[in-house]
Amino acid sequence: MKAAIITIGDEILIGQIVDTNSAFIAKSLDRIGVEIHEMISISDNKQHILDTFAKFQNRVDLIIITGGLGPTKDDITKKTFCDYFEDELVVNDKVLQHVTQLIEGFYKRKITQINKDQALVPSKCTVLHNQVGTAPGMWMKKENTVFISLPGVPFEMKYLVENKIIPKIVTEYKRPYIVHKTILTYGIGESLLSETIENWENNLPEFVKFAYLPSLGSVRLRLSARGTDKDILEKSIEENVISLSKIIGDFIVGFDDDETLEAVLGRLLTQQNKTVSTAESCTGGKIAQVLTSVSGASNYFKGSVVSYATETKIAVLGISEDLIKEHSVVSAEVAKQMAIHVKEMMKTDYAIATTGNAGPSKGDSNAELGSVFIALATPNEVIIEEFNFGQPREKVVDRTVMKSLEMLRKEILKNVQ
C-alpha cells in the first residue's frame, strides 16, 4: 500500500513555516506498513492542486492532503475537491451542530456565517468528525485512490490521523509487514561509525535497509525490514541489532523509535531513585525544559536556578563575588560552585551547571565565543569539562544541553555497575 502526502499552503512555499504535519502523518502510516511514495508541498492554487491530484491518481492508494480548510478566503481545498470529484458543497448537519456547540457553548461567541461555512462538505464525501476543531476531515475515493483532506492546524490533524484515519485503514486494508529499529548513538561521528561497522553493514540481508541520521552530537541508525513474514523480519532485525551492539555498544544510548537522551535519563533516574537539579547560565533554562519535556519528570527533576545575570549567580546561587572576579564568570571554578550550590539548595543527588558564552556578542566575561564549562556534581565529586562549540548561538546551547545530559547518563551508569 502506497501513499502520497500533499501539503497545501503558500506559507510553506515561502518558507514562513516549517511543515511538521507531513512527518507526523508519514510516521503514523509507516507504523502500519503504508509506504510513503512522496511528500509534496504546493501553493494555494487550484490548477496546481488539480494537476497534483491527477499525477498521483491510481499511482498511489492513498493521498493525504493537509491545509487550506480554514474559514478564510485563501482556503480553497474544499472547492478544489468539488471540481476534481465533480461534486458540490452541502451542509453537513452533524458538523454544523458541532461547530455551533464549539463556538457558542465553549468560546461563548455568536456563531457567524464564516463559522457556519465550516460545515459545508462535498456531498459524496465521508466526513471524518473533528472533535477538537471546526474544520472536518473528508474521505473520498476515485477509482483506485482514496483522497483524505485534513485541516493544517497540527493538533487537529493529529487528532484525525490518530482517531479516524489510522483505525479506518487498519480495518479496511491489507498491508505488508514493516519492522523498524532505531539505535541512538552518542559520542562517535558518522564517518568513523561507518568504517567501524562496514563489515556488519555489508552482511545485512537484502530486505533490510540501513540508514544514518546524524544530528548535533548524536547519530541515529535505522534498520528497516519489509516483507510478508513478520517473524522472519523481526528475527533478522533482532539478530543484527545484537551483532551491532557487540561492535559499538559503548556508544549506544537507546533503541526506541522515538528514543531521546532525556527519556533514557528519566528512566535511569527513576529506576535508581535519584534526583537532579540544574544551575544554568548560557543554556538559559533549556536543560530544565528538555528534562521536563518528559512526562513524569517530577519524579526526579526538582528544579533549576537559571542564573543568567552575574548578580543572580551571586544573590540566588550564593557564588562568591570574589571567585567570579578572580576566575571570570565563564570558568571551571564558577561552574563547579554553581553545581555544588544548586545541588545543596535543591537537595538532589546530581546537579548540572553550565556557564559559557553562547554569542553572538560577549557577555559579562571575555571568554571566547562558543566556550562553555559544564560541571556535574555527583554524590561523591564534581566533574568539570570545558568545550568550545563554535557558533551559532543555538548550536552552542543545544550542544551544551546534549553534552550535559550525556555526562549525567555516563555518571549514573558508572554508579549502577
Place this chain on the structure above:
Amino acid sequence: MKAAIITIGDEILIGQIVDTNSAFIAKSLDRIGVEIHEMISISDNKQHILDTFAKFQNRVDLIIITGGLGPTKDDITKKTFCDYFEDELVVNDKVLQHVTQLIEGFYKRKITQINKDQALVPSKCTVLHNQVGTAPGMWMKKENTVFISLPGVPFEMKYLVENKIIPKIVTEYKRPYIVHKTILTYGIGESLLSETIENWENNLPEFVKFAYLPSLGSVRLRLSARGTDKDILEKSIEENVISLSKIIGDFIVGFDDDETLEAVLGRLLTQQNKTVSTAESCTGGKIAQVLTSVSGASNYFKGSVVSYATETKIAVLGISEDLIKEHSVVSAEVAKQMAIHVKEMMKTDYAIATTGNAGPSKGDSNAELGSVFIALATPNEVIIEEFNFGQPREKVVDRTVMKSLEMLRKEILKNVQ
C-alpha cells in the same frame, strides 16, 4: 524565476525527521524574488530521483537538492547526478585538501578512504566549497535548468545557501520584485479576524496576496506583492498595512518577517530599561529559554527559579508550606507568592510565575489537567490570571509561555503610555 526543492532521504519519508531545510531554502530564495514552484521529498532511490529530475527539467529554472551526500553507503545523490548528466566522478584537489585539513588538523584523526571519497565530484560540476563540513555543494546546468546539490546537515546547507548560492543567483540572474509584509497578531482568533477585516481584504489590489497563518494563541497575517515596479509594490503594501492597523491595531504585536513576541518584548524591556525574572513550575524553564533565545537577553533577563517540585517552591522560593497546604500548589495564591518572591530574589522590575497541571498525569495537586495560573508581578501590583489550556502537555506549556509573555507585553505598554 521558478525553483523546485527536492529533499532526498528515507528518514524524511518515514517521518523520522522533520524537513527543516526546505523552509530555510524557500525563505532565502523568496527574499531574492525566486518563486518556489514545489517542494518534494523522495526516497534514496536512484530511479525515483532521476524521474523527479526529469519532471522538473526545463519547467523550473532552478532545482535545489538536499541530502544523500554523506560518506555512508545510503548516500547516492552524487552517483545519480553522474547518471543524469552522463558524467563521472573525479577527485577535486581543493576539496580533498580541505577534507584532509578538517579531519587531520581539526578533528585530529587519521584520514580514511571514506573521508577521501567526499572529494569525489562529477567532472562537469562547479564545486561550491563547503568551509564548515566535508561534503561539497555542486552546481550543474542542463538545458534551461540549474541543478544544485547540497548536504542535508542543516548548518552546512545554510552555509552554502547564504555564502555561495544566493550571491551567485543575485549576480547571474534577473528576478522580479517581491515584497512581503508579515503582521503578528495576538488575542483574536482567525474567524473573528477574518470577519473584522473582510472589507479591507476585498479591497486589496490584484497583485497583493493575503494569507492567515494561525498558531497557538496568535495569527500571522501575510501580504505579498509581486511585480516589476518596486516602488508601486512597496507603496501599496505600506498603505494597506496602515489601513489594516487602523482596524485591528490593538491586536498587532509586530511587523517583521521573523517577528516573535519574545523579540518584541526584548526591545520593549531594553527601551524602557526594565528587567524581568521568572518562577516556573509547569513551564519547566521554557519561559526562560524563550526569553534567552533572543540575543542580548542578558540586558533585561536576570534569571529564573524553575521550582518544579513542591519542596523547591518552599526551600528555594520561600513559599510558605501552610499556604500551599491551604490553597494547593496549583492556585492563584501560590502563583502570586512565586512571582513576588522571585521578583525580590532577582531584584527585577517584573516577574512572571507559572503553576499548573500540564498533564498527562496529575502532580502534587488535584487541579484539572490543563489548569494553569499565571501571575505577573509589576512594579505596583500582582496580576493573576487563570486558564485551562486542555491537553496535550506540550500545548499547555506552549500556550502558558505565550500567554505570560503577552501579559507582560501589555503591562509594559500600559506603563509606557
